[in-house]
Amino acid sequence: MTTQQLVEQIKAKKSFLCIGLDVDLNKIPKHLLDTEDPIFEFNKAIIDATHDLCVSYKPNTAFYEAYGLKGWKALERTINYINEKYPEIFTIADAKRGDIGNTSTMYAKAFFEDLAFDSVTVAPYMGKDSVEPFLAFKNKHTIMLALTSNQGAFDFQTLDVDGKELYKQVLETSKSWQNSENLMYVVGATKAEYFTEIRKIVPNSFLLVPGVGAQGGNLQDVCKYGMNDNIGLLINSSRGIIYAGNDENFAKAAAEKALELQQQMSEVLS
Numbered sequence: 453m454t455t456q457q458l459v460e461q462i463k464a465k466k467s468f469l470c471i472g473l474d475v476d477l478n479k480i481p482k483h484l485l486d487t488e489d490p491i492f493e494f495n496k497a498i499i500d501a502t503h504d505l506c507v508s509y510k511p512n513t514a515f516y517e518a519y520g521l522k523g524w525k526a527l528e529r530t531i532n533y534i535n536e537k538y539p540e541i542f543t544i545a546d547a548k549r550g551d552i553g554n555t556s557t558m559y560a561k562a563f564f565e566d567l568a569f570d571s572v573t574v575a576p577y578m579g580k581d582s583v584e585p586f587l588a589f590k591n592k593h594t595i596m597l598a599l600t601s602n603q604g605a606f607d608f609q610t611l612d613v614d615g616k617e618l619y620k621q622v623l624e625t626s627k628s629w630q631n632s633e634n635l636m637y638v639v640g641a642t643k644a645e646y647f648t649e650i651r652k653i654v655p656n657s658f659l660l661v662p663g664v665g666a667q668g669g670n671l672q673d674v675c676k677y678g679m680n681d682n683i684g685l686l687i688n689s690s691r692g693i694i695y696a697g698n699d700e701n702f703a704k705a706a707a708e709k710a711l712e713l714q715q716q717m718s719e720v721l722s
């Protein structure tokens with residue numbers, strides 16, 4: 453998917469919501485556990501109930517890998533279901549990969565070719581030659597961690613390196629990499645006060661912003677300081693939406709939570 457197609461979808465749906473499909477078998481409604489593929493059945497119901505309120509789904513692969521082969525199969529069924537039934541949706545494999553070049557190429561193939569995701573999250577720690585193999589894929593997007601939502605972000609990311617915080621160095625340096633137009637960046641919603649500075653470095657890039665909902669990030673502040681002419685934001689909520697209900701009506705409860713966020717986004721856009 454091109455960035456332009458993503459922007460058009462945002463404008464049509466008046467939403468820049470990304471729903472995180474972080475499926476935990478201990479948290480999903482009990483009646484689903486009797487089905488053959490509870491993870492997929494959960495996702496399918498959530499997706500069918502929310503696809504017109506969001507523009508993106510982000511399964512975090514940890515929640516699938518934790519269940520071994522069954523989990524990976526459920527991930528494959530989920531991405532295939534979205535791509536077949538709702539091809540306009542921007543899909544994110546939240547896998548936080550990155551390794552030496554030839555290994556990164558295999559990670560990229562796994563998520564862009566075998567599973568046909570539109571994007572994958574990547575850690576910048578190993579530098580240019582660990583990220584460029586992902587950037588080589590046309591119309592695919594590499595979403596690199598910049599300033600994360602967790603407390604540990606202050607351990608390294610905000611440290612001063614040659615007079616500038618490390619996350620700023622990461623943003624600036626990455627702009628010089630080959631096919632850097634395929635980069636997006638992760639910035640946590642819990643760090644809204646940093647968005648003005650970040651926008652000075654990457655004014656045009658899309659930012660994936662997790663941390664609204666369960667982690668307490670504020671949607672209005674993120675929009676105020678982070679939005680650009682192309683909207684430029686994908687705001688993620690996972691637990692706050694998908695676990696809104698815990699009985700037969702769980703998908704309806706999730707849709708109600710998604711609608712709350714979509715309505716706030718619609719207001720911001722108007």
Ligand SMILES: O=C(O)c1cc(=O)[nH]c(=O)n1[C@@H]1O[C@H](COP(=O)(O)O)[C@@H](O)[C@H]1O
Binds near residue numbers: 474599662665
């Ligand atoms: O890359 C991410 O998506 C990510 C980066 C970050 O800085 N913080 C963060 O919470 N995430 C992910 O975003 C999701 C947030 O989930 P909730 O806190 O349940 O909304 C999880 O899948 C996290 O792994």
